[in-house]
Each structure stands twice: as structure tokens, then as C-alpha cells.
Amino acid sequence: MKANVKAREAGGEKRPRGRPRSERAKAAILSAARELLAELGPSGVTIEGVAARAGVGKPTIYRWWPDRYAVVMAALMESESPPQAPAHRARSALKSLRVQLRRMAAVFATGTGRAIAAMLAAAEQETEISRAFRNHFVLARREEGRALLREAIAAREIRADIDVDVALDMIYGPLFFRLLLGHAPIDERFMERVLDHALHGLRYG
Amino acid sequence: MKANVKAREAGGEKRPRGRPRSERAKAAILSAARELLAELGPSGVTIEGVAARAGVGKPTIYRWWPDRYAVVMAALMESESPPQAPAHRARSALKSLRVQLRRMAAVFATGTGRAIAAMLAAAEQETEISRAFRNHFVLARREEGRALLREAIAAREIRADIDVDVALDMIYGPLFFRLLLGHAPIDERFMERVLDHALHGLRYG
Amino acid sequence: MKANVKAREAGGEKRPRGRPRSERAKAAILSAARELLAELGPSGVTIEGVAARAGVGKPTIYRWWPDRYAVVMAALMESESPPQAPAHRARSALKSLRVQLRRMAAVFATGTGRAIAAMLAAAEQETEISRAFRNHFVLARREEGRALLREAIAAREIRADIDVDVALDMIYGPLFFRLLLGHAPIDERFMERVLDHALHGLRYG
Amino acid sequence: MKANVKAREAGGEKRPRGRPRSERAKAAILSAARELLAELGPSGVTIEGVAARAGVGKPTIYRWWPDRYAVVMAALMESESPPQAPAHRARSALKSLRVQLRRMAAVFATGTGRAIAAMLAAAEQETEISRAFRNHFVLARREEGRALLREAIAAREIRADIDVDVALDMIYGPLFFRLLLGHAPIDERFMERVLDHALHGLRYG
DNA sequence: GGATAATCGAGACGGTACGTCGCGTCTTCAT
DNA sequence: ATGAAGACGCGACGTACCGTCTCGATTATCC
Numbered sequence: 001m002k003a004n005v006k007a008r009e010a011g012g013e014k015r016p017r018g019r020p021r022s023e024r025a026k027a028a029i030l031s032a033a034r035e036l037l038a039e040l041g042p043s044g045v046t047i048e049g050v051a052a053r054a055g056v057g058k059p060t061i062y063r064w065w066p067d068r069y070a071v072v073m074a075a076l077m078e079s080e081s082p083p084q085a086p087a088h089r090a091r092s093a094l095k096s097l098r099v100q101l102r103r104m105a106a107v108f109a110t111g112t113g114r115a116i117a118a119m120l121a122a123a124e125q126e127t128e129i130s131r132a133f134r135n136h137f138v139l140a141r142r143e144e145g146r147a148l149l150r151e152a153i154a155a156r157e158i159r160a161d162i163d164v165d166v167a168l169d170m171i172y173g174p175l176f177f178r179l180l181l182g183h184a185p186i187d188e189r190f191m192e193r194v195l196d197h198a199l200h201g202l203r204y205g
Numbered sequence: 206m207k208a209n210v211k212a213r214e215a216g217g218e219k220r221p222r223g224r225p226r227s228e229r230a231k232a233a234i235l236s237a238a239r240e241l242l243a244e245l246g247p248s249g250v251t252i253e254g255v256a257a258r259a260g261v262g263k264p265t266i267y268r269w270w271p272d273r274y275a276v277v278m279a280a281l282m283e284s285e286s287p288p289q290a291p292a293h294r295a296r297s298a299l300k301s302l303r304v305q306l307r308r309m310a311a312v313f314a315t316g317t318g319r320a321i322a323a324m325l326a327a328a329e330q331e332t333e334i335s336r337a338f339r340n341h342f343v344l345a346r347r348e349e350g351r352a353l354l355r356e357a358i359a360a361r362e363i364r365a366d367i368d369v370d371v372a373l374d375m376i377y378g379p380l381f382f383r384l385l386l387g388h389a390p391i392d393e394r395f396m397e398r399v400l401d402h403a404l405h406g407l408r409y410g
Numbered sequence: 411m412k413a414n415v416k417a418r419e420a421g422g423e424k425r426p427r428g429r430p431r432s433e434r435a436k437a438a439i440l441s442a443a444r445e446l447l448a449e450l451g452p453s454g455v456t457i458e459g460v461a462a463r464a465g466v467g468k469p470t471i472y473r474w475w476p477d478r479y480a481v482v483m484a485a486l487m488e489s490e491s492p493p494q495a496p497a498h499r500a501r502s503a504l505k506s507l508r509v510q511l512r513r514m515a516a517v518f519a520t521g522t523g524r525a526i527a528a529m530l531a532a533a534e535q536e537t538e539i540s541r542a543f544r545n546h547f548v549l550a551r552r553e554e555g556r557a558l559l560r561e562a563i564a565a566r567e568i569r570a571d572i573d574v575d576v577a578l579d580m581i582y583g584p585l586f587f588r589l590l591l592g593h594a595p596i597d598e599r600f601m602e603r604v605l606d607h608a609l610h611g612l613r614y615g
Numbered sequence: 616m617k618a619n620v621k622a623r624e625a626g627g628e629k630r631p632r633g634r635p636r637s638e639r640a641k642a643a644i645l646s647a648a649r650e651l652l653a654e655l656g657p658s659g660v661t662i663e664g665v666a667a668r669a670g671v672g673k674p675t676i677y678r679w680w681p682d683r684y685a686v687v688m689a690a691l692m693e694s695e696s697p698p699q700a701p702a703h704r705a706r707s708a709l710k711s712l713r714v715q716l717r718r719m720a721a722v723f724a725t726g727t728g729r730a731i732a733a734m735l736a737a738a739e740q741e742t743e744i745s746r747a748f749r750n751h752f753v754l755a756r757r758e759e760g761r762a763l764l765r766e767a768i769a770a771r772e773i774r775a776d777i778d779v780d781v782a783l784d785m786i787y788g789p790l791f792f793r794l795l796l797g798h799a800p801i802d803e804r805f806m807e808r809v810l811d812h813a814l815h816g817l818r819y820g
Numbered sequence: 821g822g823a824t825a826a827t828c829g830a831g832a833c834g835g836t837a838c839g840t841c842g843c844g845t846c847t848t849c850a851t
Numbered sequence: 852a853t854g855a856a857g858a859c860g861c862g863a864c865g866t867a868c869c870g871t872c873t874c875g876a877t878t879a880t881c882c
Contacts, residue, residue, distance in 0.1 A: 041329055042329075043329060117326050118329075120326065120385045120386065121322050121323045121325065121327065121385055122323065122326065122327065134386055134387075134388075138386055139386065149407075156409070157408075158407040158408055158409070159407060159408065159409050162402060165389060166395070166398045166399055166402050167402055167407055169382050169383060169389070170375055170378070170379050170403060172382060173374075173375070173378030173380075173382030174371070174374035174375050174378035175378070176378065176382050176385055176386075177374050177378030177381050177382070178374060178378075180325045180326055180381055180385070181343055181344065181381075182339075183344055183347075184374070190371070193371045194375055197367060197368065197372055197375055197403075197406075198375060198402075198403070198407055199406055199407050199408045200406045200408060201402075201403065201404055201405045201406020201407070201410060202354075202363040202364060202367055202403055202406070203362075203363055203364065203404050203405060204361070204363070204364050205405070205406065205410035
């Protein structure tokens with residue numbers, strides 16, 4: 001234990017008073033939640049199950065998250081890396097958008113996709129974490145898309161008189177539509193075609 | 206008794222042996238479920254609550270629906286009339302589509318909308334009722350849309366080389382995207398603009 | 411059918427009006443109850459189980475017996491023949507008593523014995539059938555015993571100043587005591603020894 | 616903290632890890648069970664009823680007792696004090712036995728008596744608690760009786776060649792016989808007469 | 821022979837209670 | 852002052868049977 005003491009002195013961090021552990025437990029909890037999510041789906045992630053698998057007391061979980069939804073969301077957010085922020089800056093804005101959409105399709109085509117959709121729909125009240133979750137998985141990328149559309153407008157690749165919010169929902173909406181309804185598969189090709197159709201329009205032109 | 210036999214054969218209906226199910230109970234159950242759904246949201250619709258309010262035994266509910274999701278779905282399907290089949294045959298196919306989209310927006314803008322989205326996402330397995338539900342609320346109208354798009358193609362109002370499935374998801378997807386994410390309101394104007402943007406495309410043209 | 415009519419007129423009984431009760435159904439019910447009793451014990455004899463196994467509707471059972479206890483008791487009473495009325499009239503009354511006790515031991519040593527005890531104890535209210543049941547299995551034989559004791563008194567085989575009721579409970583009681591407590595086996599030898607000890611007393615004499 | 620450790624080692628008690636069980640809840644459960652038993656009889660003691668009256672969750676009951684029979688037995692065992700161990704050491708063993716029998720008669724003459732008999736008969740399988748129950752109410756006293764009979768033999772008050780087990784069942788059996796059959800009342804006088812008849816025998820002597 | 825009527829099978833009904841699962845909180849001991 | 856362990860009150864789950872009722876079909880008697 002001498003080493004421990006020395007390390008602490010060396011690090012110089014100030015410990016509150018008597019609490020030695022915490023990050024280890026947090027990691028174990030999220031890890032257990034991720035496993036259960038993969039094995040049993042969103043409804044199979046119970047606090048009791050997570051606590052048992054993580055070797056942790058239930059109150060420890062509640063010390064970090066307010067309820068089981070928050071735990072599942074946190075686990076999903078940890079497990080699924082977002083499409084690395086600047087997302088492969090391509091030559092043109094539309095090209096970058098195309099890359100981003102392909103990446104999203106790849107993520108949402110997995111079982112994780114349905115879990116995310118379920119959590120999005122299940123979030124009954126507007127909480128901190130549900131907002132963060134929506135932002136993490138969807139709205140942040142939609143904002144990336146907004147920036148790219150603006151660039152494309154500036155580059156005169158797309159028209160200036162469009163309603164950007166409508167355009168964004170038209171591009172990202174189909175992904176979640178298929179996720180929710182399951183009437184057709186989600187793949188990279190699909191997202192590309194969505195973008196193409198959105199750009200060219202359905203009319204003769 | 207020959208007449209009786211003949212009538213049954215003719216009608217083709219097959220009377221089962223025992224006491225027939227009580228339509229009164231069925232109506233009371235769905236009615237109670239609808240009320241609870243409106244008052245407490247999807248998660249507030251418990252079998253116990255429905256049974257108590259409907260003045261019905263729990264086993265009677267389980268005799269007809271496999272679980273609470275099925276009851277909620279059935280209640281929603283009973284309460285919400287779909288946009289009357291042929292949906293106001295307008296002069297042109299696109300006009301008819303526009304009318305249908307406005308109607309859907311009106312339905313999904315209500316609290317019922319979120320409930321439908323929640324049920325769509327919560328349905329963990331592919332059951333008879335979940336399929337019926339998706340079909341009732343969404344896919345049937347998407348198929349209406351498909352017919353209208355085909356008409357529009359025949360009438361040379363839109364291009365013949367489009368991928369109709371992609372086009373449909375691009376038109377109906379944004380509605381569910383907003384429903385799920387809640388980042389912007391759903392109203393008739395929104396759906397109209399979606400259709401407009403889909404038709405004209407984002408490019409210069 | 412002439413014979414039938416004549417017999418009825420002779421007997422003078424009045425046929426109610428409608429379809430007569432099916433003796434076949436009654437027999438099937440008791441048979442099914444007996445089987446379930448043997449397989450699952452008294453608590454395993456449910457009305458639903460009996461109805462299903464007998465190929466009979468539940469109301470048919472309730473037309474004959476008021477509740478499931480009555481059915482079990484009836485099944486037991488049908489299955490277990492009482493120790494043939496006069497029970498082997500031996501040379502002396504005490505010898506006859508000894509024979510009767512041996513026979514009772516044989517009956518109660520089987521699984522049926524515990525079932526009878528359970529039904530005796532479970533009968534919460536004083537009904538027609540529970541009285542009949544107690545009488546059939548126990549009290550009738552106790553009355554036989556009373557007659558035999560009286561004979562033995564007359565024959566000066568036992569004392570005249572005893573309390574016959576006390577004596578009878580002292581002879582038949584031990585059987586049910588072991589049945590209920592299960593602390594020792596029930597067999598013919600045991601009942602014989604009970605009778606011997608009752609006759610000779612525990613004192614020196 | 617050395618003292619603490621030492622004390623525990625000395626006492627030998629082993630504190631389990633978690634929150635200790637609530638004695639308050641245990642007492643409330645048994646108390647509620649006792650009340651319901653008195654008001655409604657053995658079949659009126661339902662787990663739901665006990666939980667509601669005790670202000671306790673059902674799972675708390677199931678944590679400590681395997682089923683409703685065990686709860687009733689525990690309640691009976693708590694409520695009814697056994698006839699204080701050494702049971703009034705009288706001058707002679709037979710006198711002590713007589714006192715014990717009178718006390719038992721007093722206990723079993725009450726409504727509690729029938730409840731005990733019902734539980735004895737209902738216990739379908741041989742469990743820890745059913746064994747404890749039988750021992751508590753009956754077999755322990757039968758063993759007391761055995762000791763007293765042995766004393767009486769040593770004191771030459773009764774014969775040495777008797778089968779003590781048979782004699783015991785002959786003395787205690789009649790009590791349960793009347794309890795089960797209800798053909799005659801149970802009172803102190805009855806038990807005394809049983810003992811008298813057992814001692815003197817039915818023969819002339 | 822046709823009407824009448826009771827019983828039959830089947831099985832749904834409103835109920836009660838079961839025993840279980842998971843929730844989120846609380847309490848204890850050990851660190 | 853945390854952390855694991857785990858009991859607590861609670862609410863809902865889905866199931867088993869209860870005893871009753873409502874059907875169409877069947878089987879008898881009565882007119």
C-alpha cells in the first residue's frame with residue numbers, strides 16, 4: 001500500500017475524504033449493460049441484471065444514472081463511437097455528406113440500430129440524458145449535415161431557396177423510417193439513393 | 206334442420222363450440238385502454254389497470270391479446286380511423302398525395318402520434334398484431350402513396366426512372382423522424398414542404 | 411321401450427321432463443377424479459382437470475356435486491369399498507374387532523389413507539357430503555366397534571363399567587394419529603398391539 | 616475494532632453482508648396471519664391478505680417462507696406457547712402426565728385446535744417447517760410422555776413389558792381423532808378418562 | 821309428430837390468489 | 852463517506868382454477 005500512497009502524493013490530486021473507488025465500478029456497469037443489450041435487447045437490460053453482472057450494488061448504479069433508460073443510453077453512447085467529428089473532409093460538401101450518410105447506414109444497419117430507435121421512442125420525458133442521447137446519435141450529425149448543406153449552397157451545388165430543415169429531415173428521415181418500420185433493409189446503397197433522389201427531385205427536370 | 210346446415214355452409218361461417226366471446230367485454234377493454242393511453246401515455250396502460258377500469262378479469266384480456274403491447278396497439282387501431290381508404294380522389298395523383306400527407310400530419314401531430322411511434326419502436330418481435338399495426342397506420346398509406354406515384358409517372362407528372370421505394374421513404378420518413386426526435390413540429394405545412402422539396406429536388410434545375 | 415314404461419309405472423317414480431342425467435358422465439367424472447387423486451394427490455384434483463380428463467363440461471360436474479371437495483370425497487368413497495358390512499363374524503366379538511382393525515390398517519396404510527385424512531381435515535364446513543364421508547370411512551366402523559364392545563361386555567370378555575366412547579377413541583384414534591403425524595408406520599401388527607394394550611391396560615394387573 | 620472481532624468470534628454469530636432482515640416486518644406478517652387465521656380459518660390466510668394487512672410486500676413474505684402453509688404454521692407456532700417444557704413436575708410421573716394431557720385438551724379444544732389439525736393434514740410434502748410444526752405441537756409432548764412413561768415403569772407404576780410407542784399413540788391419538796372427526800367434544804375430562812382407561816385396561820382385572 | 825324442456829359438450833366470463841420479477845430506496849458492515 | 856450486499860415496500864406480470872353463464876346439439880317426455 002505504500003506504492004499507492006506514493007502515487008497519490010505524486011499525482012497530487014485532492015481526494016474528497018474517504019472514497020477510494022468509482023471509475024472502475026462505472027466502467028464495469030457500462031460494460032455489463034452493453035453485453036446485456038447485445039444479448040437480450042433493450043428490455044433485457046435490467047438494473048438488477050447489470051448490477052449482478054458488474055459485481056456492483058444497485059445503489060452504486062443509481063448514484064450515477066437516474067434510471068435504467070439512462071444506463072442503456074449511456075451504454076449505447078459509450079459503445080458506439082460517433083462518426084469521427086469532422087467526418088472525412090472530402091473535396092466537396094456533398095461528397096462529405098455522402099460519406100457521412102454511408103457511415104450512418106453502416107451503424108444503424110446493426111442490431112444496435114433498433115436499440116437506438118427503441119430508446120429514442122421510449123424516452124417518455126425530456127431529460128438531460130435523453131436529450132444528450134438524441135444529440136449524440138442523430139442531431140449532431142444532422143447539424144453536420146446542415147453545415148454541409150450550407151457549404152453546398154455557398155458552392156452553388158444546391159439551390160439557395162430551399163428550406164434546410166425540411167431538406168435535412170428528408171435526407172435523414174428515411175433512415176429512421178426504415179429502422180422503425182422494418183419494411184426494407186438499411187444499407188449504404190439506400191442512403192446514397194436517398195441523397196440522389198433528394199438532389200435531383202422526382203419531377204422531370 | 207337441413208336449412209340450418211345449408212345456411213352455414215353457404216355463409217361459410219363456422220360457429221365454435223362454446224360460449225361465444227363477449228363483444229361487450231372486448232369493447233370495454235379497448236375503451237379502457239384508450240382512456241388510459243390518453244391519460245397516462247403508453248407505459249401507463251397496464252393490464253391490471255385496463256382490467257379494473259373495464260370491469261373485466263385479467264384472464265379475459267390475456268385470452269384475446271398476448272401482452273400489453275398488443276392491447277395498446279388494438280386500442281389505437283380501433284380509435285384512430287385510417288384516412289378513409291381512397292382518400293379524396295383529387296384531379297391529379299399528386300394532389301391526392303398532398304391531401305393524404307396533410308391528413309397524416311394532422312393525425313400524428315396529436316399525442317396519439319407519439320404513442321404510435323412508441324409502439325412501433327417497442328414491438329420487439331415480429332408478431333401478427335405488430336405487423337397489422339404497422340400496416341394499419343403506416344404501410345397501408347405508403348402503398349396508397351406508391352399507387353399515386355405510379356399514376357403520376359403514367360401522367361408524366363414525375364420521372365419514370367425513379368426508385369419508387371426510395372421516393373416513398375423520402376416522403377413519409379420525415380414525418381416519423383420528427384415524431385421520434387421531436388426536434389421540430391409536425392404540421393400540415395411541413396408535410397407539404399417535404400413533398401415540394403422531394404418533387405423539385407435540391408439541385409438547381 | 412314398453413318394458414321401460416311399465417317399470418316406471420310399477421316403481422311409481424316420476425320422470426322430470428327433459429333429457430335425463432347421464433350416468434355415463436357421472437361414472438367418467440368419478441373415474442377421472444380417482445385417477446388424478448392417485449397421480450397428484452388431493453390438491454391435484456381440480457374441477458378443470460377432472461372435466462378435461464372425463465371429456466365432460468364443468469357444469470355437468472357442478473350439477474352433481476357442490477364443489478371440488480365433494481367430488482374428491484365421492485371418488486374416494488366409490489373407490490374404497492368399506493370393510494364389508496358385518497365384517498367376518500368371528501366366534502367372539504373381540505376376534506371380530508381384531509379382524510376389522512386389521513382391515514382398516516390395510517386400507518389406511520396406502521396412499522389413499524393420507525388422502526382420506528386430508529379430506530377429513532380440510533372439510534371446513536359441515537355439509538351433507540362431508541358427514542357422509544366421515545361416516546363412510548370412520549364412524550360407521552366405530553359404530554361396528556361399539557356393537558362389538560357391547561357384545562364383549564355381554565359375554566363378560568370386557569368390563570361393564572367402561573366408557574365405551576372413550577374406549578372406541580382409544581382403539582381407533584391411534585390409527586389416525588399415525589396417519590396425521592407420520593411418526594411411525596401403520597400396519598396390521600400395530601393395530602393388533604393397540605387392541606392388546608387397550609384390553610390389558612398399562613398397569614400391573 | 617479488535618474487540619468487535621473478538622466478540623463476534625466468541626458469540627459465534629455470523630453477520631451476513633447486506634441489510635439485515637426486518638424483525639418488524641416478520642412480526643407484522645405473523646401477527647396478520649394470526650388475525651386472519653382467527654377470523655377466517657386456515658383457508659382464509661392468503662399471502663395477499665397477509666401482505667396487505669401487515670403493510671408488507673408479497674415478495675418479503677416469500678423471502679422467508681416458501682408458501683402459505685409455512686406462514687400459517689409459523690404463525691400458529693408463534694402464537695401458541697407449548698405447555699412449558701418441564702410441565703409442572705408433580706409427585707409422580709403419572710400425575711405429571713395427567714397434567715400435561717389436561718393442558719393439551721385445553722389448547723386443542725379451541726378453534727386453534729382445528730387449525731392445527733388442518734395444517735397437519737394439509738402438509739403434502741415433508742418440509743423443514745412441517746416437521747418443526749408437528750414436533751412443536753405434538754411430537755415434543757409425545758416425547759415428554761415417553762419420558763414420563765419410562766419413569767412410571769421405573770417406579771413400578773406401570774408394567775415394564777408394554778410397547779411404549781403403542782401406549783403413547785393410545786394416549787395422544789384419541790385427542791386428534793376427535794379433532795379430526797368431530798364426533799365428540801374435547802375437554803379435560805375426556806383426556807383424563809382416556810388415561811384412566813389406558814391404565815386399567817378394558818378387561819376384567 | 822311436433823313442441824317443450826332439461827342435460828350435454830364446450831368454452832368464455834368476472835374473479836381471487838398465486839408465485840415471480842424488477843423497480844428504486846434504505847440499512848448494514850467493511851474498507 | 853463509499854461501496855457491495857441485500858432486504859424493503861411496491862406494482863405489475865402472466866397463470867391456474869374457481870364457480871357461473873351462454874351457446875348449439877342432443878335426448879327424452881308430453882300433448
